[in-house]
Amino acid sequence: MFKTNVYKEAFSHMLTNKMTTEDYSILNLANEAYPAMPSVDSKLDDTLAKYNPFRKVASIFNIEGEGSIVVTTANGIATIVDEAGALPESSDESKEIRFSSYKIGSLAKLKLAFINDRNFNVEDYLSTKFAKRFGITEENLIVNGTGNKEPLGIMNSGIAKSTAPALTYDEVVKLFFSLDKDLRVNATWMVSDEMAMKLRLVKDANGNPLFNGDSIFNKEVIIVNSLDDNTILFGDFSYLYILIRKPLSVRVLTEKYIATGDYGYAGIERIDAKITDINAIKALVIHTEE
Numbered sequence: 001m002f003k004t005n006v007y008k009e010a011f012s013h014m015l016t017n018k019m020t021t022e023d024y025s026i027l028n029l030a031n032e033a034y035p036a037m038p039s040v041d042s043k044l045d046d047t048l049a050k051y052n053p054f055r056k057v058a059s060i061f062n063i064e065g066e067g068s069i070v071v072t073t074a075n076g077i078a079t080i081v082d083e084a085g086a087l088p089e090s091s092d093e094s095k096e097i098r099f100s101s102y103k104i105g106s107l108a109k110l111k112l113a114f115i116n117d118r119n120f121n122v123e124d125y126l127s128t129k130f131a132k133r134f135g136i137t138e139e140n141l142i143v144n145g146t147g148n149k150e151p152l153g154i155m156n157s158g159i160a161k162s163t164a165p166a167l168t169y170d171e172v173v174k175l176f177f178s179l180d181k182d183l184r185v186n187a188t189w190m191v192s193d194e195m196a197m198k199l200r201l202v203k204d205a206n207g208n209p210l211f212n213g214d215s216i217f218n219k220e221v222i223i224v225n226s227l228d229d230n231t232i233l234f235g236d237f238s239y240l241y242i243l244i245r246k247p248l249s250v251r252v253l254t255e256k257y258i259a260t261g262d263y264g265y266a267g268i269e270r271i272d273a274k275i276t277d278i279n280a281i282k283a284l285v286i287h288t289e290e
């Protein structure tokens with residue numbers, strides 16, 4: 001519903017406190033205190049992915065409520081068989097993984113003078129503001145979450161971590177080949193901005209740079225600023241499942257800041273994220289001597 005222009009218009013009326021009875025019904029405000037932000041175009045999703053690049057490579061599911069999902073590990077093969085021959089049996093395995101629902105929230109306020117200005121798009125302003133805040137928080141939780149009242153982050157999930165005293169061409173090669181060849185097909189590098197700069201200075205024995213454009217060994221390098229500057233992640237991040245229990249949603253607080261001539265806007269979302277196969281991602285941590 002929130003991907004329609006009708007919903008988008010009703011949501012815009014809500015933000016400026018100009019709702020009609022029809023808008024109230026469209027937004028289902030009798031049952032929903034925090035209507036989801038419209039997603040008619042890709043602006044909201046693009047901004048979230050800009051500040052949380054895991055949204056570009058992870059497997060994302062929009063699932064309301066609590067519960068678990070079933071994950072299948074596919075280990076079967078395909079082969080030539082005789083016309084009347086038996087097909088090779090699959091060795092696929094299934095496992096149940098339980099996901100939680102963690103609430104992320106933020107408050108914003110906006111002067112009534114802006115809200116009442118026809119040339120000022122309140123929805124675009126809040127969409128950008130909240131998407132940036134929530135994207136940054138999502139990224140940090142996916143990387144560093146402790147699992148205690150928050151998602152269990154990649155760095156705490158039990159993935160294999162190799163260490164090295166210095167960042168060298170050989171160490172990056174070792175990391176690359178430590179990942180199973182089938183997983184390398186869809187693999188991506190994840191590094192901080194500082195680590196990306198260090199990698200651009202690394203060369204092989206013949207003086208050829210490790211970094212080729214935006215890739216290393218033809219695999220894309222993505223900047224993740226929540227990563228430690230001494231850590232490199234390499235893996236198939238489709239095994240990172242992001243469950244969106246409630247998408248980015250907003251409630252208007254017309255009274256909270258009215259004394260200062262502002263409206264308040266409360267934004268929330270409910271998500272969880274987990275690595276479904278810890279073998280799908282490897283890490284290299286550089287321990288430099290001080």
